[in-house]
Amino acid sequence: DGGITQSPKYLFRKEGQNVTLSCEQNLNHDAMYWYRQDPGQGLRLIYYSQIVNDFQKGDIAEGYSVSREKKESFPLTVTSAQKNPTAFYLCASSIGSTSGARISTDTQYFGPGTRLTVL
Amino acid sequence: EDKVVQSPLSLVVHEGDTVTLNCSYEVTNFRSLLWYKQEKKAPTFLFMLTSSGIEKKSGRLSSILDKKELSSILNITATQTGDSAIYLCAGNNYGQNFVFGPGTRLSVLP
Numbered sequence: 001d002g003g004i005t006q007s008p009k010y011l012f013r014k015e016g017q018n019v020t021l022s023c024e025q026n027l028n029h030d031a032m033y034w035y036r037q038d039p040g041q042g043l044r045l046i047y048y049s050q051i052v053n054d055f056q057k058g059d060i061a062e063g064y065s066v067s068r069e070k071k072e073s074f075p076l077t078v079t080s081a082q083k084n085p086t087a088f089y090l091c092a093s094s095i096g097s098t099s100g101a102r103i104s105t106d107t108q109y110f111g112p113g114t115r116l117t118v119l
Numbered sequence: 120e121d122k123v124v125q126s127p128l129s130l131v132v133h134e135g136d137t138v139t140l141n142c143s144y145e146v147t148n149f150r151s152l153l154w155y156k157q158e159k160k161a162p163t164f165l166f167m168l169t170s171s172g173i174e175k176k177s178g179r180l181s182s183i184l185d186k187k188e189l190s191s192i193l194n195i196t197a198t199q200t201g202d203s204a205i206y207l208c209a210g211n212n213y214g215q216n217f218v219f220g221p222g223t224r225l226s227v228l229p
Contacts, residue, residue, distance in 0.1 A: 041221055
């Protein structure tokens with residue numbers, strides 16, 4: 001079945017540690033995204049990638065890093081510089097076709113999420 | 120700065136009631152507006168709206184976009200307890216960005 005997967009489902013981190021959240025999709029989508037959701041709040045964009053080997057900062061990129069070495073994979077590293085990392089992290093993908101200088105996107109499909117807790 | 124606002128933020132109704140959720144947006148180079156339903160974990164897609172005045176329907180849910188007013192509504196008729204969720208609205212622009220609202224938390228009581 002086509003879809004988008006995230007692992008692990010739950011992650012516990014000690015202060016000062018870096019952790020990496022996995023996101024994989026087999027939908028052949030060009031664009032991938034990472035969001036953070038805090039209790040009672042909407043989704044906030046951390047990073048997004050329109051194409052392999054390219055990614056852009058979102059609204060709250062500080063303390064996070066990403067890579068996009070393969071089309072299917074967009075891992076997110078939460079570094080020790082992120083002051084308040086406890087949250088629910090969602091990965092998403094969309095077709096993201098390009099047309100000249102304008103990039104249009106389709107519906108986003110979300111993974112099941114990773115809940116990160118800092119101890 | 121792009122933003123999406125939803126109202127109400129929280130709503131409690133009884134089964135059988137009809138509800139209307141509101142979303143207003145300020146998105147540069149606006150392309151489409153999307154509605155999602157989020158229960159326990161990841162959001163699931165409901166509707167994508169690109170044209171003004173054309174209602175989209177799926178069962179008891181329907182939604183419409185008003186580009187003149189920069190707004191959209193999501194209607195749920197004959198609500199059921201299974202409709203209890205957070206409903207997220209997002210604006211999409213041609214710059215590959217989705218801007219999400221804070222969500223409306225709907226609770227449907229039996």
